[in-house]
Structures are given as C-alpha cells and as structure tokens.
Amino acid sequence: MASNTAQATQQPARHFNLVRCVTTCLLGLIVLVGLAVLIIWLVIRPQKLVYTLVNGSIQDFNLTNNHLNATLDFVLMAYNPNSKVSVYYDYIRSSVTYGDQTLAFNTIDPFFQPHRNTSRVESKLVALDLALSPSAFKQLRVEKSSGEIEVDVHFKSKIRFKVGIWKSNHRTLRIVCSSVTLHFSWYKHFEVIPCEEEL
Known part of the structure; x- marks a missing residue:
C-alpha cells in the first residue's frame, strides 16, 4: 500500500519537472531569438525608403465623346538611406488614377539600388481612347478649362532586400503619390510631392 502511494507521488513530480524543463527551454529560446534580432537590428539599423515625385x-x-487620349510623364526619385541594405526592384508597375x-x-524596367543611393525612376503612361464614366468626363472637362487636373500616381513593385550575401524573399511594395497637380501650361512649375510607402 505504501509502495503504491510513493509511486503515485513520484509520477506527478516527474510530470511537473518535465513541464518546467520544457518551459525553461522555450523561454531560453525566445530570449536568444530576441537577442539575435536586437543585435542584427543594431548592426544594420534599417531605415525607411523615401520616395518623392519630382516631376x-x-x-x-483630348476629350471626345466620353473618351480620353493623353500622355502622362512622371519622375519618381527613390532614396535608400541605409548604409548596409540594398534593394532589388524586380518588377514595377505604375498607374495614374482620377477619382x-x-x-x-x-x-x-527593373533595377538594383545600392545602399545610400538615389535612383531616378521615369514613367510614361498613355491613355488611348479610354472610355470614361459620364461623371469623370464632365469633371475632367471642367478641370481642363481651369488649366490643371489633379490625379493620384501609384507604383507597385516586387522588391528584395540584400544585406551582405543574404537576400530576402520578395515583398510587395506600394507607393502612393496623392493629389498630384498637372498643369496644361508648360511655364507653370510642378510642385514636388512626397509619396507614401505601403509595404
């Protein structure tokens, strides 16, 4: 009887020791991973990429019968302020929206951006006999008569980061340049627009 009681007491004790051991190992692993991430961050000190629409x-x-023809040109300046991180732009698509x-x-075209580099990204977009909604056609006609129109410019890219010999997996980068004013008069100065990055 006493032997059975002793065995019953030992089993919960062993179970408790096993749980404590597993918990301690997991906590130790979490601390080590956290320290590794902190050390990497302190060494690399990653900074946010900066994008500006400069032209x-x-x-x-031409607006005719609810259809639009136009050529739009944009210049985006991409600045990589990082001292150890380079960027691969493997795919880039630009678009312009009105409402x-x-x-x-x-x-x-794809390109590679080294660290601490400013790259000029040029984009030519052509609207060819584009069917417009009645409201968009009416509003564009009003804005044309005022001498300027306001659009939003979007860039979508598949990017990879490079640190030393390590390269990350692809990530989708979205850049939005909002409320971009385009003038029909060549002598009017383009207002530089800071763009927002959405990773």
Whole structure:
C-alpha cells in the first residue's frame, strides 16, 4: 500500500519537472531569438525608403465623346538611406488614377539600388481612347478649362532586400503619390510631392 502511494507521488513530480524543463527551454529560446534580432537590428539599423515625385506633365490631352487620349510623364526619385541594405526592384508597375477611374498604366524596367543611393525612376503612361464614366468626363472637362487636373500616381513593385550575401524573399511594395497637380501650361512649375510607402 505504501509502495503504491510513493509511486503515485513520484509520477506527478516527474510530470511537473518535465513541464518546467520544457518551459525553461522555450523561454531560453525566445530570449536568444530576441537577442539575435536586437543585435542584427543594431548592426544594420534599417531605415525607411523615401520616395518623392519630382516631376509630372501631361501632353496631347483630348476629350471626345466620353473618351480620353493623353500622355502622362512622371519622375519618381527613390532614396535608400541605409548604409548596409540594398534593394532589388524586380518588377514595377505604375498607374495614374482620377477619382475611382484608372486612366493609364505601364511597366517600368527593373533595377538594383545600392545602399545610400538615389535612383531616378521615369514613367510614361498613355491613355488611348479610354472610355470614361459620364461623371469623370464632365469633371475632367471642367478641370481642363481651369488649366490643371489633379490625379493620384501609384507604383507597385516586387522588391528584395540584400544585406551582405543574404537576400530576402520578395515583398510587395506600394507607393502612393496623392493629389498630384498637372498643369496644361508648360511655364507653370510642378510642385514636388512626397509619396507614401505601403509595404
């Protein structure tokens, strides 16, 4: 009887020791991973990429029977402030929207951006006989008579980060340049627009 009681007491004790051992190991692993991440961050000190729309123009603008023809040119400056992180832009698509309607889109050649580098990204978008909604057509006609139109410019890219010999997996980067004013008069100065990055 006493032997059975002793065995029953030992089993919960062993179970408790096993749980404590597993818990201690997990906590130790979490601490080690946290320290590794902290050390990597302190060494690399990653900074946010900066994007600015520095030029935009519109040519050959024509509205006829609810259809639009136009050529839109934009220049985006991409700044990588990091001292140890480079960026691969493997795929880039640009588009311009007016309200809820996409006016034009195009694909830009991929490129590699070294650390502490500013890259010039040029995009030409052509709206060719684009069917407009009645409201968009009416509003564009009003804005054309005022001498300028306001659009949003979007860039979508598949990017990879490079640190030393390590390369990350692809991530989707979205850049939005909102409320971009395009003038029909060539002598009016383009207002530089800071763009928002959405990873």
